[in-house]
């Protein structure tokens with residue numbers, strides 16, 4: 220071997236980040252995997268969540284790590300200081316916010332995706348075909364045409380923002396991408412309900428249309444948008460010269476799980492020539508349950524749907540998704556010519572349309588793989604049954620609340636979310652929520668309904684059972700009795716150990 224080649228080779232070896240001892244690496248990797256599996260298999264033995272001790276928070280702070288560390292030491296730090304203090308949404312007692320539980324299958328798929336290190340911005344490779352397969356499945360489920368397009372994104376916040384941008388470009392024409400939204404853009408108005416998620420308003424802000432251009436229409440007692448009021452507001456706006464361009468309906472409001480009358484809104488949008496977007500962050504996947512799907516009637520008429528696989532779909536974070544009926548309008552909102560992104564008829568640069576033509580990201584990870592594994596491994600029927608079961612558990616919690624004189628139901632139970640409270644004031648209920656969270660026995664969250672603080676239980680995790688609902692009720696009653704009994708000092712109870 221000549222000198223130059225030998226030198227080049229040793230230089231290459233010394234910069235490689237691969238393990239020097241593959242068998243030691245393999246042994247440690249197997250231990251990590253075993254412990255990660257144990258963590259999920261034995262999740263009930265741990266508190267749902269626990270406060271982070273100051274010394275743990277401090278332990279992870281350090282200077283920039285210029286020197287190498289042993290992988291085993293870094294892993295030990297993770298196992299001691301990070302893993303035990305996660306959000307808790309893997310635990311069946313987690314009911315705060317709408318968080319999915321994840322699965323061991325999803326974890327493995329994410330590991331495999333990281334090994335491939337695929338970049339799904341574009342080019343011709345099978346990982347993109349996996350993403351396209353999921354797009355095709357979503358088209359099928361929501362009865363969208365073959366020309367519909369879809370793309371994985373971080374979450375529904377991003378998917379809603381992209382829907383606003385697609386609708387904006389459809390309304391103003393593609394030249395607005397060059398000239399800016401201008402005077403025409405200043406006249407655009409969008410519509411959603413008071414119960415819609417805050418990210419809809421943020422999307423209007425980021426899209427340069429302003430939050431004032433979003434009309435928040437009143438809701439009925441069940442938190443469904445008042446369609447007559449929506450129609451009236453559109454008429455008023457047209458009369459004074461505004462250009463109504465978008466309605467964002469909710470399929471599962473974040474507060475109480477209300478589903479707007481999608482059919483009526485679809486008809487109104489068609490009549491008015493307005494883009495009809497559905498925020499189906501968690502609720503859209505109720506399409507997988509034959510019992511629940513009829514509640515989504517009309518979703519198949521939407522121009523676009525945003526949803527999260529990481530909520531009811533149980534796919535590990537993050538896995539948001541946007542489906543757009545007219546794939547060409549979707550592309551026109553984002554596609555951009557660039558020499559370094561030129562497309563070819565053959566070779567690695569073939570295979571257009573690329574995902575980078577359908578959203579703001581160029582480099583993108585392989586979110587589709589954990590979703591593909593999840594949908595195939597469990598089958599959509601079983602995932603639908605998980606979704607129906609969490610609604611049945613919400614009904615069970617509703618019944619427990621109605622049967623308990625110390626508790627009060629604060630909103631109708633539409634899907635999987637129950638809002639209730641201990642019969643006492645806001646301050647006491649706020650303390651109860653924190654007490655229950657800190658006890659590690661359960662993790663509800665809170666929201667405000669009609670000016671009252673509500674304890675909110677969103678049942679999303681496939682591991683949740685009746686006993687977890689019972690544990691939540693027992694904890695709320697215990698802390699409620701203590702708090703309303705005037706006892707300020709509440710001893711921390713033993714952590715959930717069963």
Ligand SMILES: *Cc1c(COP(=O)(O)O)cnc(C)c1O
Nearest residue numbers: 374375376416471472473500527
């Ligand atoms: C969770 C949620 C969102 C936001 O989705 P992310 O995935 O957190 O970005 C939007 N709308 C509704 C109704 C939600 O439940």
